[in-house]
Amino acid sequence: VFASLDNFLLTVMAYDRFVAICHPLHYTVTMNPRFCGLLILMSWIMSILYSLLQTIMMLRVSFCTEVEIPHFFCELNQMIQLACSDTFLNNMVMYFSAMLLGGAPLAGILYSYSKIVSSILGMSTAQGKYKAFSTCVSHLSVVSLFYCTSLGVYLSSAATQSSHSSAVASVTYTVVTPMVNPFIYSLRNKDINGAL
Numbered sequence: 001v002f003a004s005l006d007n008f009l010l011t012v013m014a015y016d017r018f019v020a021i022c023h024p025l026h027y028t029v030t031m032n033p034r035f036c037g038l039l040i041l042m043s044w045i046m047s048i049l050y051s052l053l054q055t056i057m058m059l060r061v062s063f064c065t066e067v068e069i070p071h072f073f074c075e076l077n078q079m080i081q082l083a084c085s086d087t088f089l090n091n092m093v094m095y096f097s098a099m100l101l102g103g104a105p106l107a108g109i110l111y112s113y114s115k116i117v118s119s120i121l122g123m124s125t126a127q128g129k130y131k132a133f134s135t136c137v138s139h140l141s142v143v144s145l146f147y148c149t150s151l152g153v154y155l156s157s158a159a160t161q162s163s164h165s166s167a168v169a170s171v172t173y174t175v176v177t178p179m180v181n182p183f184i185y186s187l188r189n190k191d192i193n194g195a196l
Contacts, residue, residue: 019031
């Protein structure tokens with residue numbers, strides 16, 4: 001639930017930055033509290049439905065006795081690898097939903113930032129460019145950390161790789177990324193910078 005929720009929230013944040021930089025005069029009208037609440041609600045609903053789908057798919061799989069998960073939690077691809085029954089359908093659903101629910105938000109983020117970059121390049125003042133760029137750097141660092149590690153985990157299940165490196169990548173995108181979010185986003189706050 002929370003990994004896919006993080007995925008959708010990063011997309012919502014990219015859209016927020018797109019509206020703030022490319023359409024600053026329309027920002028308060030476009031990103032009103034009702035619309036923001038709707039975006040958050042849709043993120044939660046899609047995350048819960050995705051998790052429900054994966055849970056239902058795992059109910060049809062049987063496992064051998066004495067199975068030990070070489071992971072710190074029940075990562076979906078690790079669970080599928082340990083199954084004794086046929087997992088073809090589970091793999092197809094996992095990769096299709098990962099492409100759909102991971103690829104579409106990533107495409108939205110890339111589209112938003114392509115428009116942001118073209119808007120930044122069109123700015124006349126260096127101070128405006130710096131301010132717009134500094135607004136995006138923190139979000140881009142979290143997006144790259146999240147997507148690189150999560151892609152590493154799910155693509156590594158297709159190729160054989162050590163479970164230790166898969167566990168490290170899983171910790172990065174499930175624990176480290178949400179933990180560093182408050183620090184990365186609050187570094188722009190003058191009070192936080194003063195306290196540091």
